[in-house]
Amino acid sequence: MIEVLAPLPVLxxxxxxxxxxxxxxxxxxxxxxxxxxxxxxxAVSVVLLFVADAEGASSVSVGGWAVxxxxxxxVDRLSALMLVVxxxxxxxxxxxxxxxxxxxxxxETPLSIFHPTFLVLVAGVSNAFLAGDLFNLYVGFEILLMxxxxxxxxxxxxxxxxxxxxxVIVSLTSSLVFLAAIGLVYAATGTVNMAQLAVRLGELxxxxxxxxxxxxxxAFGIKAAVFPLSAWLPDSYPTAPAPVTAVFAGxxxxxxxxxxxxxxxxxxxxxxxxxxxxxxxxxxxLIGILGAVAxxxxxxxxxxxxxxHIGYMVFGIALGTAAGLAGAVFYVAxxxxxxxxxxxVAGLVERQGGTTSIDKLGGLARRSPLLAVLFFVxxxxxxxxxxxxxxxxxxxxxxAGVAEGSAVALTLVAGGIVTSLLTLLAVARIWTxxxxxxxxxSPAEETAAAAAAASxxxxxxxxxxxxxSPDGTASPDGPARTALQDAWRRHTAVATxxxxxxxxxxxxxxxxxxxxxxxxxxxxxxxxxxxxLTGLAGPLYGLADRASVDLLERTPYxxxxxxxxxxP
Amino acid sequence: xxxxxxxxxxxxxxxxxxxxxxxDRSLTRVxxxxxxxxxxxxxxxxxxxxxxxLAPILGYSDPQAFTDPLPQALILTAIVITFGVAAFLxxxxxxxxxxxxxxxxxxxxxxxxxxxxxxxDADELDPDELAPDDRIAGHADSLPADLEELADDVxxxxxxxxx
Numbered sequence: 001m002i003e004v005l006a007p008l009p010v011l012x013x014x015x016x017x018x019x020x021x022x023x024x025x026x027x028x029x030x031x032x033x034x035x036x037x038x039x040x041x042x043a044v045s046v047v048l049l050f051v052a053d054a055e056g057a058s059s060v061s062v063g064g065w066a067v068x069x070x071x072x073x074x075v076d077r078l079s080a081l082m083l084v085v086x087x088x089x090x091x092x093x094x095x096x097x098x099x100x101x102x103x104x105x106x107x108e109t110p111l112s113i114f115h116p117t118f119l120v121l122v123a124g125v126s127n128a129f130l131a132g133d134l135f136n137l138y139v140g141f142e143i144l145l146m147x148x149x150x151x152x153x154x155x156x157x158x159x160x161x162x163x164x165x166x167x168v169i170v171s172l173t174s175s176l177v178f179l180a181a182i183g184l185v186y187a188a189t190g191t192v193n194m195a196q197l198a199v200r201l202g203e204l205x206x207x208x209x210x211x212x213x214x215x216x217x218x219a220f221g222i223k224a225a226v227f228p229l230s231a232w233l234p235d236s237y238p239t240a241p242a243p244v245t246a247v248f249a250g251x252x253x254x255x256x257x258x259x260x261x262x263x264x265x266x267x268x269x270x271x272x273x274x275x276x277x278x279x280x281x282x283x284x285x286l287i288g289i290l291g292a293v294a295x296x297x298x299x300x301x302x303x304x305x306x307x308x309h310i311g312y313m314v315f316g317i318a319l320g321t322a323a324g325l326a327g328a329v330f331y332v333a334x335x336x337x338x339x340x341x342x343x344x345v346a347g348l349v350e351r352q353g354g355t356t357s358i359d360k361l362g363g364l365a366r367r368s369p370l371l372a373v374l375f376f377v378x379x380x381x382x383x384x385x386x387x388x389x390x391x392x393x394x395x396x397x398x399x400a401g402v403a404e405g406s407a408v409a410l411t412l413v414a415g416g417i418v419t420s421l422l423t424l425l426a427v428a429r430i431w432t433x434x435x436x437x438x439x440x441x442s443p444a445e446e447t448a449a450a451a452a453a454a455s456x457x458x459x460x461x462x463x464x465x466x467x468x469s470p471d472g473t474a475s476p477d478g479p480a481r482t483a484l485q486d487a488w489r490r491h492t493a494v495a496t497x498x499x500x501x502x503x504x505x506x507x508x509x510x511x512x513x514x515x516x517x518x519x520x521x522x523x524x525x526x527x528x529x530x531x532x533l534t535g536l537a538g539p540l541y542g543l544a545d546r547a548s549v550d551l552l553e554r555t556p557y558x559x560x561x562x563x564x565x566x567x568p
Numbered sequence: 569x570x571x572x573x574x575x576x577x578x579x580x581x582x583x584x585x586x587x588x589x590x591x592d593r594s595l596t597r598v599x600x601x602x603x604x605x606x607x608x609x610x611x612x613x614x615x616x617x618x619x620x621x622l623a624p625i626l627g628y629s630d631p632q633a634f635t636d637p638l639p640q641a642l643i644l645t646a647i648v649i650t651f652g653v654a655a656f657l658x659x660x661x662x663x664x665x666x667x668x669x670x671x672x673x674x675x676x677x678x679x680x681x682x683x684x685x686x687x688x689d690a691d692e693l694d695p696d697e698l699a700p701d702d703r704i705a706g707h708a709d710s711l712p713a714d715l716e717e718l719a720d721d722v723x724x725x726x727x728x729x730x731x
Contacts, residue, residue: 135642135645139645139649142649146649146652146653146656149653149656150656153660153663156663156667157667158667158668161660161663161664161667162664162676163676164660165595165660165664165673166673166676168653168656168657168660169590169598169602169657169673172602172653172657173590173605175649176602176605176606176609179609179613179646180609180612180613182613182642183609183612183613183615183616183639183642184612184616186613186616186617186638186639186642187615187616187617187618192638192642234679235676235679238678294682295682296682297678300678300682
């Protein structure tokens with residue numbers, strides 16, 4: 001049965017994408033098609049998870065080629081779990097996007113392009129999770145990256161192109177590093193099959209191993225946004241349409257984390273670079289969350305918390321113990337759901353309040369109590385308030401860190417607690433300002449003035465040097481203010497250079513739009529899922545435990561590909 | 569089979585030139601740099617296949633004398649991917665040029681704005697309700713003394729990230 005089912009999470013979305021392109025003239029048909037396809041993928045993934053949990057890992061040789069030559073898809077507990085969580089949030093996001101498209105028309109999110117591209121993205125994610133072959137993993141990454149380039153620049157507005165270019169170039173670089181690493185791995189071992197590599201890489205000299213491992217980790221670290229390779233993320237994610245940001249935040253970085261888990265457990269079990277990863281995890285957590293606290297835009301704040309919480313997963317992986325890995329696997333599942341949900345809520349906040357800048361939002365709790373609940377529950381979950389799943393995941397990781405007991409691990413435990421508290425601070429700021437503050441407390445006149453000034457500036461030709469003085473039109477308050485501003489601008493010359501090109505999203509506040517039921521429904525369903533993760537934490541954590549034992553043993557994966565016999 | 573120095577030199581040279589171009593702010597150069605890097609990586613993978621041999625076609629030559637065909641297959645895939653991405657990047661550069669008459673990597677304004685924020689976020693404070701002396705002057709130490717007094721007199725809006 002697994003031979004038939006395993007390729008389906010890749011095949012179905014690809015065929016669905018082709019179908020969605022063919023019927024792009026009929027939006028309702030397209031919606032039905034892509035929803036059906038993703039539901040089917042979810043169903044298949046759930047079956048795969050049950051089979052994998054009951055019978056252990058199994059593999060399929062695609063195209064009938066014998067094992068070391070052909071491409072293998074491997075379904076073990078980890079990949080099946082990732083598939084289930086990924087297809088669930090993908091389905092939720094798709095429904096949200098359909099609701100948004102139905103309400104707004106196709107101006108901002110051209111759905112005829114969105115549907116096929118989104119399905120291709122899901123195919124790429126599934127392929128990366130199932131790949132039993134380093135090169136197939138690369139292809140999976142490329143499929144999802146190509147789709148993500150298109151999704152990120154959907155509509156081609158100036159802000160999206162600017163953010164998209166950063167994203168594309170950084171992703172390209174990471175892909176090239178990955179490809180070069182594959183070339184070197186092949187030169188050293190003569191294979192790209194991961195099960196075979198698991199045996200052959202261990203026979204290499206230690207220096208070669210560290211070189212290959214660090215190249216792979218750099219490539220995956222860029223994708224997973226591990227500090228210091230994370231600076232691209234908060235720059236490029238917030239400009240995209242809400243559903244796109246949501247699915248990127250949930251899935252794309254986690255594919256990188258998944259690849260890091262495979263590298264660290266299956267390919268290089270020696271733990272040679274664990275210390276580097278531990279310090280990287282600490283820096284990711286702390287620097288990410290300090291960035292989040294500084295932000296005054298909801299989506300950017302969420303992007304920074306996304307980076308920060310990647311640190312928790314890397315922490316669990318770098319511990320290298322079964323408890324640490326189990327915590328990391330649980331945290332990945334939890335974080336995919338929670339981060340996607342929060343970005344969808346940010347999309348709803350933008351509709352209801354007209355902006356995502358918390359300086360301009362206010363009184364949302366009174367205007368839309370439902371939205372307040374939808375934000376509050378996942379926000380508390382993200383911060384790790386008991387008894388929600390974020391608390392359970394963090395507790396598991398911290399316990400694993402204490403059990404490991406080394407000085408570095410204990411430092412990370414402390415860093416993890418600080419990060420959790422700062423996350424609470426960051427979301428509480430959003431809550432008090434955007435939701436609790438009464439609307440008249442928000443500086444409305446200022447906002448209007450700023451919007452006007454921004455629109456004036458936008459009509460001026462963009463000047464690249466900081467010496468240009470946009471103050472002439474922008475400051476009606478007289479020469480004193482201009483003098484002060486000039487002084488300040490000299491102080492922050494870079495900021496001044498950017499000033500005349502204010503993106504519309506930053507300055508302008510749109511008129512609030514109603515919240516369509518489909519969008520609220522999809523978000524509510526995902527919020528319910530995050531709460532359900534709390535209820536299901538026992539079984540889920542058990543599964544994560546078994547998955548991590550498999551990962552550390554390595555034999556289930558290898559023997560699923562080569563059978564019980566000798567690995568060639 | 570003697571090891572050849574041509575491959576390492578070519579790969580190294582292409583990588584150097586590619587990285588140099590990639591670090592430029594002009595997007596056209598970035599694209600060219602990406603193409604060079606892609607080709608360098610392809611050559612690297614090709615050289616990973618070991619010494620050159622005969623064309624790997626069954627019945628045409630002795631299997632023992634074959635070149636390793638797998639790296640060639642990998643490169644073929646990589647070339648197609650590079651091609652697609654380069655086309656997309658070109659389209660983005662064109663779009664960027666049409667929108668902004670500018671094909672340099674843009675600045676993240678919101679990031680600059682956060683970096684340039686004058687006052688600490690006074691969430692709980694409404695500056696208008698405070699006595700003028702209690703209001704946040706914001707980064708006063710970074711300004712000249714006379715302007716610092718000005719800040720108190722002029723009553724700039726504090727606590728908000730906008731100007």
